[in-house]
Amino acid sequence: MSVFRKGILLIALLGLWITQPVQAQSNTPLDSVVIQILPEFDRPDVLVIYRLTLAASVSLPAQISLRLPRAAGAPYNVAWEDVDGLLYNLTYTTEVRGDWLQINFTTPSANLQVEYYDPRLEREGQLRKFTYEWNGDFSVQNLVVSVQQPANAEKMQAYPGFDGGQRLSDGFIYFTNPVGKVDAGTTFKVNVRYEKADDSLSVGMLPVQPAQPLDETTPGRTSASGLLPVFILVVGGVLLVVLVSWFFIRRDREASPSTRRYRHKRSPAVSVMEETSSVVYCHQCGRRAESGDIFCRACGVRLRRD
Numbered sequence: 001m002s003v004f005r006k007g008i009l010l011i012a013l014l015g016l017w018i019t020q021p022v023q024a025q026s027n028t029p030l031d032s033v034v035i036q037i038l039p040e041f042d043r044p045d046v047l048v049i050y051r052l053t054l055a056a057s058v059s060l061p062a063q064i065s066l067r068l069p070r071a072a073g074a075p076y077n078v079a080w081e082d083v084d085g086l087l088y089n090l091t092y093t094t095e096v097r098g099d100w101l102q103i104n105f106t107t108p109s110a111n112l113q114v115e116y117y118d119p120r121l122e123r124e125g126q127l128r129k130f131t132y133e134w135n136g137d138f139s140v141q142n143l144v145v146s147v148q149q150p151a152n153a154e155k156m157q158a159y160p161g162f163d164g165g166q167r168l169s170d171g172f173i174y175f176t177n178p179v180g181k182v183d184a185g186t187t188f189k190v191n192v193r194y195e196k197a198d199d200s201l202s203v204g205m206l207p208v209q210p211a212q213p214l215d216e217t218t219p220g221r222t223s224a225s226g227l228l229p230v231f232i233l234v235v236g237g238v239l240l241v242v243l244v245s246w247f248f249i250r251r252d253r254e255a256s257p258s259t260r261r262y263r264h265k266r267s268p269a270v271s272v273m274e275e276t277s278s279v280v281y282c283h284q285c286g287r288r289a290e291s292g293d294i295f296c297r298a299c300g301v302r303l304r305r306d
Contacts, residue, residue, distance in 0.1 A: 027184045031110075033051070039147075039194075078112075087113055127194075136183075137184070
């Protein structure tokens, strides 16, 4: 075999080795699919969420192709779930195929979540209607469809095959259809109708919940036993300040006793006597002189003030 042919064969084998882990299938088998349909959840449209689990026979990483309604425009989110339970976004490509929008991506995990908004919610006054269609792209071992009743909605119906609705811990009523096993190529539709007098969104009624269970090990959480030493130090410091202040105030009072000053009123008798003793009369004619006079205003004699 020539060197050239050996090189070509080596390149071909290398290419097969590189691409072998990625399994590209148009009909990847799925172990389970949970479809959640949430009309008027956080937009006036219908939020559709796929939670997919690949079959154990699928090699990872796997290339997946999934068709969404063309009216959706684009998926809102395509993510894979890691072992820590968190979702991480995946890059994807899209291509239009008739009434469908096909998204293509490669996943390193068997657990996936795909979300999109369908704007085809019909409104006729207070009546709302929506139809979801499963296009049969996958064979599914166990498929479940769940429809959430929107906030302030009445006379909710989901058919065919749905139960009468059950209120769950988040406060919303869910209608569920455990479809079960579905072969590839099998299609079905879900019809939803209800009445609603306003345009409120369901997201505003969700209760606030912690992102993880709260316990003694939760970061930022302090137990009562941990706060006890701090409380004792604070109370002890306050008492110490009060005692020191009281000591200095008491010492100052004992060292410098306060003296009282009394203000007495002038006696009326003394005032009259002082006023009388200051009056001067002319020794020549007897006329009373005014204050400050040197000579008598009547006879002109120099006044005596002895």
